[in-house]
Amino acid sequence: MHIRQILQRREQIREELRALVEKHSDGNLPPEAVQRSTELEQEAERLNAAEKRQLVLDEMDRRATATPLTGDGGSGDARFDQLCSRVSAVDVIRTQLGDTSTAAGRAKEVSAELAKRSGRSPAGLYWPWRQVEKRNLGLSTGGGSNLIQTDVSPATIDILRSKSIVMQAGATVMAGLTGNLAIPRLTASASVGWVADGTGLTPSNPNFDQLVFSPKHAGGIVGISRQILQQSSPDIEMLIESDLAALIATAIDVAAINGSGPPQPTGILKTAGLPIVPGGTDGAAATFANLQALIGSVDTSNALAGRLAFLTNSKVAKSLRTTLKSTADTSSNFILTVPDQLLGYPLFVSQNVPGNLSHGAGTNLSAIIFGDISAVYIAAWSMLDILANPLDSTAYAQGAILVRAMCTIDLGIRHVAALAAITDVIAP
Numbered sequence: 001m002h003i004r005q006i007l008q009r010r011e012q013i014r015e016e017l018r019a020l021v022e023k024h025s026d027g028n029l030p031p032e033a034v035q036r037s038t039e040l041e042q043e044a045e046r047l048n049a050a051e052k053r054q055l056v057l058d059e060m061d062r063r064a065t066a067t068p069l070t071g072d073g074g075s076g077d078a079r080f081d082q083l084c085s086r087v088s089a090v091d092v093i094r095t096q097l098g099d100t101s102t103a104a105g106r107a108k109e110v111s112a113e114l115a116k117r118s119g120r121s122p123a124g125l126y127w128p129w130r131q132v133e134k135r136n137l138g139l140s141t142g143g144g145s146n147l148i149q150t151d152v153s154p155a156t157i158d159i160l161r162s163k164s165i166v167m168q169a170g171a172t173v174m175a176g177l178t179g180n181l182a183i184p185r186l187t188a189s190a191s192v193g194w195v196a197d198g199t200g201l202t203p204s205n206p207n208f209d210q211l212v213f214s215p216k217h218a219g220g221i222v223g224i225s226r227q228i229l230q231q232s233s234p235d236i237e238m239l240i241e242s243d244l245a246a247l248i249a250t251a252i253d254v255a256a257i258n259g260s261g262p263p264q265p266t267g268i269l270k271t272a273g274l275p276i277v278p279g280g281t282d283g284a285a286a287t288f289a290n291l292q293a294l295i296g297s298v299d300t301s302n303a304l305a306g307r308l309a310f311l312t313n314s315k316v317a318k319s320l321r322t323t324l325k326s327t328a329d330t331s332s333n334f335i336l337t338v339p340d341q342l343l344g345y346p347l348f349v350s351q352n353v354p355g356n357l358s359h360g361a362g363t364n365l366s367a368i369i370f371g372d373i374s375a376v377y378i379a380a381w382s383m384l385d386i387l388a389n390p391l392d393s394t395a396y397a398q399g400a401i402l403v404r405a406m407c408t409i410d411l412g413i414r415h416v417a418a419l420a421a422i423t424d425v426i427a428p
Contacts, residue, residue: 006051013040013047084110084128089241089386092125093403094229096388118177124387124404127244164246164253165348169373170307171256172414175380181213183377185414211412213379216265218255219406220247226390226399244405248384253352256376256411257311257369265411268369268376268419269354275301275420283362283424286316288325288335291343294370294420301417306372309346313353315427316366345370359424366427371419381408 017040020033029037087110088103095104111125118126167173174181191204222243259267268274275297277290284290291310298304320336340347357365389395389402413419 006047006054010044010047010051013044016040080110080113087128088237089127089244089384090229090237092127092386093224093240093388093401096124096386097226097229097390097401118381119179120381120408122385122387123406124385127384127386127405162250162253162351163349164249165311165350165352166253166256166373166376167249167378169309169311169346169348171376171378172374173378173380177213177379177381180215181379181410182210183213183412184208185211211377211414213377213410213412215381215408216263216410217406217408218248218251219385219404220251221402221404222247223395223400223402226401229401244384244386244403247405248407250352252378252407252409252411253350256378257352258354258367259411265409267411268413269367269421269423271413271416273416275417277420277422279359279422279424279426280362282360283365283426285323286320286335286368286422286425286427287323290422291335291368291370294368294422295343295345297420298371298418301415303372303375303415303418306418307374308371309348309373310342311348311350311353311369311373312425313351313355313366313427314349315355316353316368316425317347317349319425319427355427357423362424362426365423366425368422368425369419370421373419375414375416375418377412377414379410379412 017037020029020037024030024033083106087107091099091103091107092111094101095107107125107127110128111122114126114128115121185208193202195201224240255265255267257267258269259265260270277293277297279286279290294310295304298308317336320342321334323335325333325335336342336347340349353367353369355364355366357367359365385406385408387404387406389404392402395402
């Protein structure tokens with residue numbers, strides 16, 4: 001039961017108790033009124049306890065990250081999930097280069113089972129989804145020659161990469177799909193009306209539509225030195241896995257936020273009907289009032305629940321740290337004062353939130369998104385399909401291997417009114 005439902009029911013109880021008292025103003029309640037009063041008081045006590053539990057649960061939901069995926073996306077088969085956890089991306093690559101070790105056999109076995117469960121055959125070998133979901137910060141390396149064994153430091157220098165934040169903020173991931181997916185959605189409930197005694201009710205029917213998902217493909221290619229695969233230190237498996245996962249995770253994140261439609265999925269900012277809080281004719285700086293308007297929009301839609309969070313980029317975050325809540329305020333009462341939290345809700349900052357939007361004559365404008373991020377559904381059909389190609393002419397001449405990683409997903413929003421956005425923020 002949501003907080004709003006608890007409050008509504010408690011108000012109904014209060015009104016009924018008040019009516020009982022007013023009906024028997026002399027204080028002498030008949031036995032049936034005493035029994036009803038006791039029942040209502042007991043229900044009110046249960047609602048008070050339920051409200052406390054729900055508040056704790058809502059807070060835990062707001063702070064929770066996306067559900068970790070293992071195996072084929074939470075297979076329920078602990079033994080298989082454990083087997084998946086022992087397969088590395090390097091195992092998958094080496095297997096395709098003729099490796100016959102135990103690790104290679106395990107990689108083949110897991111890929112075959114994942115193909116069987118998904119109903120789709122990989123171009124190379126499947127690698128479980130777990131690394132894409134776990135990725136928060138992109139970890140990868142530049143020149144692979146810096147890892148070749150001589151005396152190599154156990155530390156490596158990572159490239160700077162945008163954080164992937166939509167899954168981290170709590171998007172709902174549905175993995176292990178086979179055919180196209182259609183989820184029935186209630187768009188209008190049956191109506192209730194008042195009638196005079198002896199008059200019949202007018203029938204009404206609920207209306208439904210469908211949230212439809214269809215496969216869309218994303219991928220990237222990285223080059224890996226053959227020598228790195230054969231002799232490397234430190235943990236090359238972690239570095240290669242992180243880079244492959246980063247390719248896919250970033251593509252999914254960018255699409256989830258601002259995907260423009262086929263061949264991409266449609267993202268939050270491009271979804272029809274998304275409530276937009278206007279800034280100015282040609283854009284405007286973010287204000288305390290506009291941020292409150294975002295929250296108000298979601299609340300008005302009865303959607304102020306679930307995994308509520310703000311998403312924006314670093315330019316906006318920087319601006320909010322120096323923007324006063326009120327122009328009349330001369331103290332340091334800035335909008336953003338606590339890291340990773342804005343107006344009491346989690347704040348996720350990434351350059352994947354666009355900063356190149358336009359409005360009127362304004363350009364290079366940024367976006368701020370607020371709402372229940374669990375309303376964003378990520379539907380996944382395939383695991384990471386990894387194909388190693390040692391025969392590319394350029395890579396072959398350099399003794400390198402090209403590795404292609406691809407996945408098949410789609411995105412959808414359960415109720416677009418559960419989200420709202422400002423798309424014309426001026427943030428230098």
